[in-house]
Amino acid sequence: MEARVETDAAGRRQVHDACTEPCAIERGMRIIGGKWTGSILWHLKDGPVRFNDLARMVGGASKKMITERLRHLEAHGLVSRQVMETAPVSVQYEITARGRTALGVLNELREWSEHLPQLPDGG
Secondary structure, three states, X not given: OOOEEEEOOOOOEEEEOOOOOOOHHHHHHHHHOOOOHHHHHHHOOOOOEEHHXXXXXXXXXXXXXXXXXXXXXXXXXXXXXXXXXXXXXXXXEEEOHHHHOOHHHHHHHHHHHHOOOOOOOOO
């Protein structure tokens, strides 16, 4: 359903068919819209990556933040985690088939943002 605003004869505005739960866009943004989340998925697109390598690839994010984002992505089935039997033990992450479905959206976002003017604060 599409929400709409109507104005009555007295000039009062009234919303019809308002969302009572998160819409599809909001649900999607809650999954991949978190800071660093899209970057993490993007860096996993070419194959499994060890945690420390991923942390280097996602410059500017703390290891704690990367860990939180990876747990979030794993909980939503977008990333899988594998403990490697190496000395010392290491962990690698891989994008899942479900996670790959987000890559098209992320690529569109990347292309769109590349054509935006650079903001003074670097954003």
